[in-house]
Amino acid sequence: MILYHASTSVIELPDILHSRDCLDFGRGFYLTIFREQAEKYAERFLRRGNEAYINIYEVCGDLSGFKKKEFTAYNEEWLDYVMKCRQGHQVESFDWISGGIADDKVFNTIDLYFANMISKDEALHRLVYEKPNQQICITSSKLLTENLLFKEAIKLSL
Known part of the structure; x- marks a missing residue:
């Protein structure tokens, strides 16, 4: 399986230490199976005047x-998990978590729900219409070092 990671630098040896807390699936190294999604994310770096790279990896081994x-899907289980992670609460520990991203449109719904401005039922109703994109969060250093092989980095430009 080929995975992509957008960054301002080449990352040959990914780690969890550089990850921020309180992301969708908690602290970890985030990737996607969709190159176009990584490129779109990397465009944010270019618009801010930074360099942008698409780091390409292959998952290998068992x-x-x-x-x-x-x-x-964007469902109640996903919403509860993301809410706990974004609030910094400990959730069940996984080495590999995959699912939809809380992008701008999805995040607006989540933000309203977190602020208790809409109910969980209303949030789930709104999320039904969103097509999930893909993110993979690797939280295991062992998995990163033993099963994620750096292939190349492609520098992007506007």
Whole structure:
């Protein structure tokens, strides 16, 4: 499986230490299966006057010993998990978490829900109409070092 990571630099040896807290799936190294999604994300760096790279990795080896969680839709389970992670609360620990991103449109709904301005039912009703994109959060340093092989980095320009 090929995965992509947008960054302001080449990242041959990814780690979790440089990750921010309180992201959708918590602290970890975030990737996507969609190159176009990574490129679109990297464009933000270019617009801010920074360099932008698409780092390309290949997942190799046996992942069966790692604990994985996959969210296949924007549903109540996904919403509860993202809410806990974004609030910095400990949630069940996984080595690999995949599912939809809380992008701008999705985040607006989540923001209203977090502020108790809409109910969970209303938030879920709004999220039904959003097509999930894809993010993978790797929280295991062992998985990063043993099963994620750096292939190349492509420098982007406007």
